[in-house]
Amino acid sequence: MMRKKLMIGAAAVAVVLGGIVAQVAAESPREDAMKALGKNMKVIKELISANGNAADAAAPAQKIAEIAAKIPDLFPQGSDTPDDAAKAEIWQNWDDFVAKAKSLQDEATMLASAAGGGDLATVGAQFEKVGGTCGACHKQYREKTN
Ligand code: HEC
Structure with a gap:
């Protein structure tokens, strides 16, 4: 019981701090x-175009999965700004x-395993x-900027 309360308290503090950081940083x-x-996707894309080593896609794919897991925390309630x-x-x-963030995480994790399998066609697919x-998330939740 006590433990659960402490965890909820810590989560609330994290949300508040996240909000402050988002407001202070010039680039959010x-x-x-x-x-x-985008950078990690580009690395994998170039590797596929260059007919490179499939296993080299594992690290950037893993990185994408890690970032995807953090997406919900990067959009705290009330962090919508006009610009x-x-x-x-x-x-x-x-x-x-x-x-949608979880789908990215899952598909990127599968991409990391596909890379481990070593077949570039599987990695490409x-x-x-x-x-x-x-694209699915951007289509619905990202303002068109051009
Ligand atoms: C769960 C939703 C979601 C997913 C999944 C997602 N994005 Fe985004 N993305 C957004 C939103 C919302 C914005 C606008 C954020 C803002 O302006 O504060 C954005 C903005 C961006 C930007 C512009 C950043 C900038 O400097 O303004 C890039 C680049 C980008 N996403 C790349 C990607 C790539 C590549 C993937 C997949 C590997 C991806 N995103 C997956 C929601 C998502």
Whole structure:
């Protein structure tokens, strides 16, 4: 019982701190995280185009899965600002948003295992699925910026 209460307290503190950090940083932590997703996707894409070593996709895929696990925490309640591209619908459909982050995490984890299998065609097919989960979330929750 005591333990559960303590954990809830710690989570509340983390949410508050997250909100403060998001407001102070010029470039928001979630934009940094999204950029890191893009960078790791690019590494894998180039590896596939260059007909490279499938196993080399494992590390960036793992990184994508790790970042995906943090997405919900990067969008704390009340962190919507007029000048970012995050739509208010995120907080109205929170469970769906979290589910979409989880799909990215799951597909990226599968991509890391596919890379371990060593077959570049399998990696390529799974890479498409990962990209699909980025698009599915952006389509619904990211403001068109151009
Ligand atoms: C669960 C939803 C979700 C998923 C999954 C997701 N994104 Fe995003 N992404 C967003 C939202 C929302 C924004 C707008 C954030 C903002 O402006 O604060 C964004 C913004 C971005 C940006 C622009 C960042 C900037 O500097 O403004 C890039 C690049 C990006 N995402 C890449 C990716 C890639 C690559 C993937 C897949 C590997 C991905 N995202 C998966 C929701 C998602």
